[in-house]
Amino acid sequence: MHGFSSQITFARTFTKKRATKEIMRFEEAPYKELVSTVGQLPPETGGLLFGSRDDYVVKRFHYDTSGSRSGASYDPDPDVLNPIIQRIWEEEGLALIGWAHSHPRGVRRLSGDYGNGVGDLGYLRAIFNALPNLEKFLVPILYSTNNGKLEIMPYVAYRDNVKDYREAKLKIKHAPQKPAFAKKALDAKIDKSVNPQLIANTKIFAVGCGGANNIYENVFRLGLGHLSVMDFDTVDDSNLVTQGWYADQIGKPKVEALADTFSRLVPFKHDLKRRLTCLNEDFLALDDQTLIEQAGDADLLMFMTDNFWAQARGNRLALKLQKPAIFAMMYERAQCCEVSFIIPGVTPSCHRCAVSNRYKAYLEEGYENDVGSEGSLIFQTHLLNSIIGELALAILHRDLPEYEHGAWFDKNKGRNFLQTRLNPKYDDPYFTKIFGNEPRAVCFDSIWQNIEPECPPKYKSCPDCSGSGDLTKAVIDSTMVKLPQA
Known part of the structure; x- marks a missing residue:
């Protein structure tokens, strides 16, 4: 003392x-x-x-x-x-x-x-x-x-x-002296699983800073080079239970609360401003040029929001910039979650191909999402975050087979949509089809679906990637999703 x-x-x-x-x-x-x-x-x-x-x-x-x-x-x-x-x-x-x-x-x-x-x-x-x-x-x-x-x-x-x-x-x-941070010791702990230098040189652009704040914190702990995160929401009381914020952060913009959390990570406190950009802005309200300037040099885009329109714009932005991207969503009462991802030059289909029925519901049938966060606890949030974090590392190390997170997609290029059952009560015919009545498949099981690029004659051509099977050939003018013409 x-x-x-x-x-x-x-x-x-x-x-x-x-x-x-x-x-x-x-x-x-x-x-x-x-x-x-x-x-x-x-x-x-x-x-x-x-x-x-x-x-x-x-x-x-x-x-x-x-x-x-x-x-x-x-x-x-x-x-x-x-x-x-x-x-x-x-x-x-x-x-x-x-x-x-x-x-x-x-x-x-x-x-x-x-x-x-x-x-x-x-x-x-x-x-x-x-x-x-x-x-x-x-x-x-x-x-x-x-x-x-x-x-x-x-x-x-x-x-x-x-x-x-x-x-x-x-x-x-006098303030107590803090022990010196030995980065070499950290690197020695993780360098069989990931490449510390690669992580240090990586830039991530993310939209959504609610439950995903834990993902950002943990990749920052690994030594992430730079994170730009955008969200215009504020922390409220319920977020302490569902998203992992703290009482002294209630009322703060979530991006500011994230910076506050990051400042507690001693190894990175001295250069926080250099490695973290907080954008208290509405992703859907910004013009394309602004988004291109903010996300253009990122190595990975992450759309951690359950807002359909934000994810839809994110898919087009990722294709326009030719960047890998991850999209995530929690289902009703947190009984199941989904993650889709695209890697131009690797995955043949885009996010829109993976959830085309959802696009149809929103764009053609006037669907409005009324599913809230009731029943969703911090445990389900962190489980989903762990899946996203593992996928993010695998995407970044996709060309480095010598690491545990390397070469995950060599034999699974088309399986870029996964669902994870978080509750035995989740009743979905697809899980029954895959696992049948197997008594050992109760929950916490995942299905990696093979997503076909949507193109004729089986489908209409995907308006985002054209369904060619090669995302590098996608041509995007505006990143905003267009409503179908009457």
């Missing part, structure tokens, strides 16, 4: 205020932020200190850019700061516990009360009047390095007598 250690020796020779046994404690991060702003700028700047009023440890510092200042005075603007104080309390549970500011060198004491909350003591009285339960307030004064050596006078003011503020002893709580 890391305790507090003294950081600076404070001279008390020139102050008439009697020192007490009070200790002013800062966590390391807000202390560094205070020193790097107020402690370096010219005199008369400041900011707010936040923490718990139970222990008065400073856990957050907010530098004030809105107050009026001159070389001899600094006055905070309550109209600007009050909403910030409220937001930090609501979002982080941290209360206002202090105010730090700098003085010109030689002015070691708090300025007086000049009325209307003006002057240091006037501002303190206004704060105590506004916060009747506040018994004390931290008011450290700094001499900045702008014109000499950094000095801090850690004063504490009290409700019962604002003028009788006391000088405390400042201590900084």
Whole structure:
């Protein structure tokens, strides 16, 4: 356990205020932020200190850019700061516990009360009047390095007598040092199954950040080079149970919550911005050129959404860009799930060929999906995610037979649509046809269906890939799915 250690020796020779046994404690991060702003700028700047009023440890510092200042005075603007104080309390549970500011060198004491909350003591009285339960307030004064050596006078003011503020002893709580991350050790653990260098050079473009957040987290753990993920939804209460988010992420855009989760992965925290692009946008609302710019350099596209129109556009985008792609969906009450995938130059059929009856229902019969997530638990979500993750690795290693995830499709090029039964109650004639009444086939079994390219005379030509059997020959103008003409 890391305790507090003294950081600076404070001279008390020139102050008439009697020192007490009070200790002013800062966590390391807000202390560094205070020193790097107020402690370096010219005199008369400041900011707010936040923490718990139970222990008065400073856990957050907010530098004030809105107050009026001159070389001899600094006055905070309550109209600007009050909403910030409220937001930090609501979002982080941290209360206002202090105010730090700098003085010109030689002015070691708090300025007086000049009325209307003006002057240091006037501002303190206004704060105590506004916060009747506040018994004390931290008011450290700094001499900045702008014109000499950094000095801090850690004063504490009290409700019962604002003028009788006391000088405390400042201590900084150092953050524990994190162990160094040994990437070579990680690579040694996984290099029989996957190629670490290949993963590090891989870029993925993904649409949908609900239940799929666990897939992205796990490929990131393997050392994924870059992930661009698009979703315009926010985390709600039910997502904690069905998708694996956390309580402190409720209300956040899902892509921001994903970035928050990724920041906890110590090995990658230092370069998170370089390796993760979060797009809080509607995939269906963007024009083709924007999507091509965002997904054009990806090695794999992933459409992790149960929205038919998004998956349909994703199929056309993948064909236009000639990129491998994965599409996934959970069925009603999570009794079964499906995954389809395309690899131009390998799989002969596209996603539309695999689910052409679904296209017909939506485009010709006016079908609207009313299946929700009721009955779907995190266990089924993670099982589906594991299947998708394994397929993603197999697609990336398709030309590397020396790895466990390599050469999966050499003998199964046409089997690019799989269904996995997640519940013994799932009643589907196709599973009965394949497994019959075999008592050992209960659930968690998968069927890899051979999908024929749709072309005459057996089918109408697929409007997306033409059904030629060679996806590299697909010609796509717009990625938007066209409704059939009357």
